[in-house]
Amino acid sequence: MSVRVVARIRPLLEKELDKDIIVHADRVGDGKPLTVVKIPNPKNEAEEFSFAFNSVYDQATTQEDLFTAEVAPHVKALFQGLDVTIFAYGVTGTGKTHTMRGGLRLAERGVIPRLLSNVFRRAKKLMKDTNGSTTVVVALSYYEIYNDKVYDLLEPPEKRTAAGLPLREKDGRTIVVGLSERSCDDLKDFERLYIEANNNRVTAATKLNAHSSRSHAILRVKVTQTTENAVKESTASAIDLAGSEDNRRTDNGKERLVESAAINKSLFVLSQCIDAISRGDKRIPYRESKMTRILSLGQNNGITIMILNLAPIRSYHLDTLSSLNVSSRAKRIEVREIENEIVYKQPPRTNSGLGGASVQRQPLRPLNSAHNIHTGALAAKAAEKAEKPDKPVKAFSVYTDKKPTVAARPIAPAANSSQPRQPLQIKRPSEGQETALIRPSKLARPTQFPVPRPTQHTLLSQPQQPQQPQQQITITPSQIEAMVEKKVAEILASRAAAEAVSAPPAAQPCTTDLIPNNNTPTAANATQNEISEEVKRRLEALERRIDNESRSNNNKDSDDDGGRRANGLRLLLQARQAKERGDDEAALGLYERALEVFPGQRKLLGKIERLRVKLGRAGQVDKANNKKERSEARSGTGVEDEEEDGEYREAEADVEEDDNDNGKGKIGTPVRxxxxxxxxxxxxxxxxxxxxxxxxxxxxxxxxxxxxxxxxxxxxxxxxxxxxxxxxxxxxxxxxxxxxxxxxxxxxxxxxxxxxxxxxxxxxxxxxxxxxxxxxx
Ligand SMILES: Nc1ncnc2c1ncn2[C@@H]1O[C@H](COP(=O)(O)OP(=O)(O)OP(=O)(O)O)[C@@H](O)[C@H]1O
Structure with a gap:
């Protein structure tokens, strides 16, 4: 499922009533909902640009309208075990904080208090419906990223250290080390905590917003559902990003400028991540900012909603265009809709009377094979709770009449676990049922391959019995082909993900995932083995093909002058833009990357050196380049470099031309x-x-x-x-x-x-x- 991107155009503020409205919500046809944002071309007012989104909310939209349409439907998913992420994005003063937090009056309350209200309501209902056998605990953590440092908002400011809290990767997620967590019993409890914490958040008056957020604020609402046997945990994250600022318009003083540079840099990295993901790049620059590391767009599971906030007036024209551009690309980002795993505290009793022929039951998994974050602390906590004698005994409702969505998943260790993967067991067919589902791997969505699955009855009454002979399994060649294609898509996705986080390679394509573990061969096992062998053989062939293709793509890339040059050009352009924004740090990084495309270019080296001097890091210019320069000077040759030099000069000319065109008079330097x-x-x-x-x-x-x-x-x-x-x-x-x-x-x-x-x-x-x-x- 893709990131859901919706746009919200705020109404005019009192001081803007006489201003020209240039941003309009539109629809693609009569009777259709609003899904298009229209804005004129700044160079040619007669022409209009249209940006399509999943939904567009105009000035008349109330807080309740937005919440009911975009967030309320996902509260159910949260309780089903899916993580939900909602974040507000937009230029400063466009209404992000208003959307997420809102005002104090009931009607003015934003997404966050409404979300909490819904969560408490549903939790209460669930506990009531299960006669108290399910308990729900809601816990909050709330932190801000200010000047690229993480601070706990639930702790008083005097407890902050200058370096802020460190980040760490755990089970494929970025966690903030040492973050406090408070449990909340009801909405009142939450409001008290939230208001107090918001007072700790850094805001300040700027020319564009009297209460401008100077930090990105991240609220995490952890919902833990506990029954006698199991614990299910999921998290809703509500993120109010700071807004990008054009410092030519803010009149920011020194302190605000430093904040602004940090805000702009992180938002710039976010836009680069979005661009890179939507282009399908192998390298996604998540790690270049704490905000992008935490947001992990495209790497997170569950449901992600991006709310783009827009101001309707002309003074925001270029900024609005730029955020429309970034957000419309975010639509292309895919998020895996995977529920968090349930962690079992103890094996379910085999003589449970809760069952019945129609009752289905989730297969057991060892704790250490749980895929998500709940392997360590949560399991320990669960065990601890289970041991406490004063707690009432609860019956866990994993027995359900419905087909469980995450049930019957085969045992699969965490994707990034060092533990070797266990081959999947293809289990006995249920009585009277020849086919059932199998999940080839954790990454995959459910597939339709007909393979047997165990009945409740068999599982409940004969949990330890060796496998019985199975019915003949029929998998057609086209189904095998489909499985193989799916597996290949997974391999590619996991490789891309692994490369994106620069972590050790993600779980290698595990062909054994599809191979049944049959120690006692039977006729059916033999058939399965044949199928598995066939699948394995094809997978290996496809893997070889993928490797060859990526190798030949790499070669092609390096041969492809145009592509290489275009990449260099893009880096130069981005560096130039970063410099203009006053973000020398980012500009330096980009120029250095451009140097890899145009190695040894004196002019580029000069720019890098000047920036290094400015940033107090003089004399660190890439030694290799200096060496190259010196050897050229000695040999007096450099035919190749002449060519490179010409190519670089042309690229740079393009960039400067572009800048010149974009911002005539902006920089004030004549272009000779x-x-x-x-x-x-x-x-x-x-x-x-x-x-x-x-x-x-x-x-x-x-x-x-x-x-x-x-x-x-x-x-x-x-x-x-x-x-x-x-x-x-x-x-x-x-x-x-x-x-x-x-x-x-x-x-x-x-x-x-x-x-x-x-x-x-x-x-x-x-x-x-x-x-x-x-x-x-
Ligand atoms: N939908 C809306 N209805 C009424 N007022 C709004 C709406 N959206 C925003 N506002 C008002 O616009 C002003 C700016 O909004 P807000 O502070 O939420 O912007 P922001 O995007 O969070 O800015 P920053 O990035 O600087 O923090 C506030 O006075 C807010 O009350």
Whole structure:
């Protein structure tokens, strides 16, 4: 399931009543719900950009409307064991805190108090419905990330240490070490704690918001359901992110500027993570900020809802566009909808009278095989509770008439566990039932492969008995193929996840997952073995194919000049933007990464050195590059580097051109001779292509017209079809066209203009032009 992204446009504030409204909610057709946000192109007011979301809430939306539509439906899922994450994103002053926290009046209460109210109500009902045999404990932790440091909001500020609380990875999640947790009995209890904690949160008045949050605030609501035999735990996280700020508009003083740099940096990393995930990159830069590590977007399980807050007025125009862009990409992020595992305190009694022929029961799992976080502390706590004599004896309601959603999962150790995986047991078929479900691995959603499963009866009455001969299992080749495809998708996903966190490789594709563990061969076992062998053989072949493909992709990447250069260009552009935001730290990191693409470039080295000096880290420029420079100087050669240098200069020219175009007068530094250089470059291309083609003239040839028409269509599929364009380059161009109005008409009017767009330097336009087959020619 993808991240659900909804947009909320706030009403005008009193001081804004005379302002021009430029952001509108719209629908895709009559009678359809609001799902589109419209905003004019800042370069061409006649043109409008449209951004589609899962839902859009306009100025008239009340706090209750939003909660009822977006959050209330997921409280049930929370009690089923799914984690729920809700976070508010947007520019400063757009209503994030209003949405999450809200006002004190009942109608003004935001998502968080309403969520807690619903949780307490449901908990109470559950306890009542089970006659007290299920107890529900609600516990809170609440912390903020201020200047990239984590502080516990449930502790008084004087207890804070300068370094804040450390983060640690545990069971694939990021946890805050030493965070306090308070249990809450009811809403009143919560409100007292929450109000007190909010007083500890850093807020300050800025020019854009009288009560601006200077930190990201994360509230975690842990719901623990305990019965006699088992404990189920799930967490709702409500996150109020600090808003991005354009410091040219805030008039921020020194302290606010430092805060602002930290806020902007973390939000920039978040947008980079979103971009990287949506592009399918192998490396996701989660670790570059504490906020992204904690949010773990795309790595978390359960349900994730992103609320994009928007201000409707013109003064937010560019900021609004930028946050619309980031959030519309977040829609592409997939989150696995996996319930947390139930932890059993003790084996269920085999002589339980609760059963009956129709009752299904969850198979037992050892505690150490639980997949999620509940293996250690929770189990210990559960055991401790079970031992306490003063607690009433409870009967756990794992016996249910319904088919359990997480029940009957085979034993699978945690994905990142060092423990070897146990092969799955394919169990006996139920009476009168030839087929049932199997889950090939923890990562996978339920599949439809017909394999036998045990009946309640068998499990309850003969838990220790050796396996009986099984009925003939029939799996068709197409089902095997489907299993294999699914497994491959899992392998790819787990590899991507493992690479993303730079952790040791995630659980290796475990082909044995699908192999039954049969020590006593029978006819049915033999059939299973055959099937497993077949699956295993195909999996191995596919794994080899994947390895070969990724190897050849890597080679292709390194051969692909355009892709490499475009990547370098992107890094230069991002570095430039970071510098403009005043985030020298991020700019330095990006320039250093660009140096890997354009190694040894003196100008780039100069920029890095200057930034290092500014950040008090002079003299640390990559030694390898310096060495390279020195050896070049000695040998007096560098033919290759000349080429690199030219390539770098062109890339940089593109970036500077882009900056110049974006922010005329913003930086205030005249750009010398860039127009000349680009024009010269364009003419150079024109000369290579066809002496008759004028790069400044849109109508100079049918091929030019066709190329421009394809570009201006902004149709990803058509642009991808251009010679020299991969999916990434095509997407970059489409995004760039969406972000910038090009030319008077908002269109690219000539090849020369196309060449000046980021990523279109070098021979990109020339290649696309040359490779174009003119329609109708
Ligand atoms: N839907 C709304 N209805 C009425 N007032 C709103 C709404 N959304 C926001 N506001 C008002 O707008 C102002 C700014 O909102 P808020 O402080 O929530 O912004 P924010 O995005 O959290 O800003 P920051 O990032 O600076 O913390 C507040 O006065 C708030 O009451």
């Amino acid at each position: 001779g860039k127009g000349r250089r680009n024009k010269a470059a364009a003419q150079k291309v024109a000369k290579n292509v066809d002496p008759g083609v004028d790069f400044d003239d849109p109508a100079s040839s049918p091929r030019t017209r066709q190329l421009l028409e394809i570009v201006n269509s902004r149709d990803l599929a058509r642009i991808k079809g251009l010679h020299g364009f991969g999916p990434k380059k095509a997407q970059d161009l489409v995004d760039c066209l969406a972000l910038r109005g090009i030319g008077e008409s908002g269109r690219v009017e000539s090849l020369a203009q196309l060449r000046m767009l980021p990523g279109m330097g070098g021979r990109a336009v020339e290649r696309a032009y040359e490779g174009l087959v003119v329609e109708g020619a």
